[in-house]
Amino acid sequence: MPLPRFYKLDPEQRENLLGAARAEMLEHGYEGASFNRVIERAGISKGAMYYYFADKADLYRTVTEAIAEEAMAAFGELGPVSTAAEYWGGLEAMMQRALTWITAQPQLAEIGKSVYANQGGVLDALRARLLEGVSDVLKQGQDVGAIRTDFPLGLLAEAATGMMMGADRWFAEHFAEMPAEDVMRISYATYGLLRQLLEPPRAEP
Amino acid sequence: MPLPRFYKLDPEQRENLLGAARAEMLEHGYEGASFNRVIERAGISKGAMYYYFADKADLYRTVTEAIAEEAMAAFGELGPVSTAAEYWGGLEAMMQRALTWITAQPQLAEIGKSVYANQGGVLDALRARLLEGVSDVLKQGQDVGAIRTDFPLGLLAEAATGMMMGADRWFAEHFAEMPAEDVMRISYATYGLLRQLLEPPRAEP
DNA sequence: CCCACAGTTCGACCACTGGTCTAAACGCTA
DNA sequence: TAGCGTTTAGACCAGTGGTCGAACTGTGGG
Numbered sequence: 001m002p003l004p005r006f007y008k009l010d011p012e013q014r015e016n017l018l019g020a021a022r023a024e025m026l027e028h029g030y031e032g033a034s035f036n037r038v039i040e041r042a043g044i045s046k047g048a049m050y051y052y053f054a055d056k057a058d059l060y061r062t063v064t065e066a067i068a069e070e071a072m073a074a075f076g077e078l079g080p081v082s083t084a085a086e087y088w089g090g091l092e093a094m095m096q097r098a099l100t101w102i103t104a105q106p107q108l109a110e111i112g113k114s115v116y117a118n119q120g121g122v123l124d125a126l127r128a129r130l131l132e133g134v135s136d137v138l139k140q141g142q143d144v145g146a147i148r149t150d151f152p153l154g155l156l157a158e159a160a161t162g163m164m165m166g167a168d169r170w171f172a173e174h175f176a177e178m179p180a181e182d183v184m185r186i187s188y189a190t191y192g193l194l195r196q197l198l199e200p201p202r203a204e205p
Numbered sequence: 206m207p208l209p210r211f212y213k214l215d216p217e218q219r220e221n222l223l224g225a226a227r228a229e230m231l232e233h234g235y236e237g238a239s240f241n242r243v244i245e246r247a248g249i250s251k252g253a254m255y256y257y258f259a260d261k262a263d264l265y266r267t268v269t270e271a272i273a274e275e276a277m278a279a280f281g282e283l284g285p286v287s288t289a290a291e292y293w294g295g296l297e298a299m300m301q302r303a304l305t306w307i308t309a310q311p312q313l314a315e316i317g318k319s320v321y322a323n324q325g326g327v328l329d330a331l332r333a334r335l336l337e338g339v340s341d342v343l344k345q346g347q348d349v350g351a352i353r354t355d356f357p358l359g360l361l362a363e364a365a366t367g368m369m370m371g372a373d374r375w376f377a378e379h380f381a382e383m384p385a386e387d388v389m390r391i392s393y394a395t396y397g398l399l400r401q402l403l404e405p406p407r408a409e410p
Numbered sequence: 411c412c413c414a415c416a417g418t419t420c421g422a423c424c425a426c427t428g429g430t431c432t433a434a435a436c437g438c439t440a
Numbered sequence: 441t442a443g444c445g446t447t448t449a450g451a452c453c454a455g456t457g458g459t460c461g462a463a464c465t466g467t468g469g470g
Contacts, residue, residue, distance in 0.1 A: 158371035166367020
């Protein structure tokens with residue numbers, strides 16, 4: 001997080017700094033973003049930047065966390081559910097909201113995905129929080145018998161997230177060359193795939 | 206791939222160059238590896254290096270492809286199968302071999318995973334080949350009725366790979382603090398999870 | 411009034427990165 | 441030995457993230 005002084009800065013300047021960093025990341029992606037260019041963009045000196053942020057990672061982390069916050073807000077909450085059917089309905093709606101946000105903000109989503117892909121880097125904490133969010137949702141499902149309990153919760157969360165990321169990658173690569181109705185149909189079916197992965201196993205016949 | 210001249214180099218020197226690059230990548234990971242250090246390690250001049258490799262990406266790609274080759278060889282083939290039961294047996298053995306290799310070569314595996322995580326970078330071609338391999342194995346399963354056919358093959362491959370990567374991440378984070386028998390049990394159960402994801406859906410009761 | 415002092419800003423500078431380019435050394439054939 | 445393509449060496453380049461001392465600001469006290 002930024003040094004405490006940063007929060008004593010007038011909001012306009014704060015927005016300016018973070019905005020410059022965000023613009024840079026949108027244009028060049030997380031990896032390609034240049035600290036020096038951010039400084040140039042913000043019209044501030046290097047010394048000043050380092051006066052407010054510990055280092056490059058600090059700045060980027062701050063921006064990325066803000067994006068994650070926006071995403072979370074857009075995805076919304078599951079809300080209270082008391083039956084498995086309600087749960088799956090709520091989850092479907094949530095996934096729908098997520099999908100809408102992702103397609104509306106493809107660049108932001110790209111940054112989000114780089115958080116997920118990142119391993120051992122500065123975004124680890126953020127990644128952990130994301131998976132905690134998923135775990136929480138799954139936990140809710142377990143409480144109403146919608147989600148299987150025969151696996152460690154964290155493992156389920158990782159597996160489910162990984163699966164959805166994989167599916168997302170496939171869609172990103174193919175949805176351009178597909179009729180819209182196929183996209184809809186298959187993406188809905190993929191939700192079914194997720195559900196099948198997470199539901200308690202049916203008894204053997 | 207390296208410039209053609211590289212293959213006219215005497216094998217010892219070839220091994221030296223690739224070895225230096227590999228050592229550097231093992232020590233610092235794919236992202237952290239420095240081209241200049243590789244040159245230093247190899248005891249060769251920069252001009253010579255650029256004489257044999259187009260650029261940094263070229264060198265790293267070559268090394269990574271070699272590692273992928275080794276991994277593929279270690280995983281082995283599924284072999285001919287004619288029933289679903291045989292298929293799942295063969296796949297289990299294959300996953301077992303993969304797991305063994307990964308735990309024996311954790312650093313190499315780490316590089317392999319960074320290939321998977323990578324998006325839009327120099328490793329894209331390699332990533333595509335990996336998924337093609339997975340697709341081939343799934344295709345074999347479809348032919349004997351072991352793998353569902355109600356999804357595009359590529360999507361299944363991405364989803365399955367993503368799920369396993371997620372699971373792997375969980376194991377990497379938890380297996381240190383777990384009794385070995387739990388690791389075995391859960392990892393075997395995870396294989397069941399994969400199978401459940403990929404098998405044709407059972408008819409509704 | 412002005413001086414001291416903390417808080418803030420500036421940009422020159424540093425070590426390092428991947429990449430380019432000239433020039434010399436080498437091996438070979440004529 | 442002269443000439444020619446191949447190979448090697450390393451100075452050099454722009455760009456990177458990061459450091460640092462000097463300069464500027466505003467404020468409170470003697």
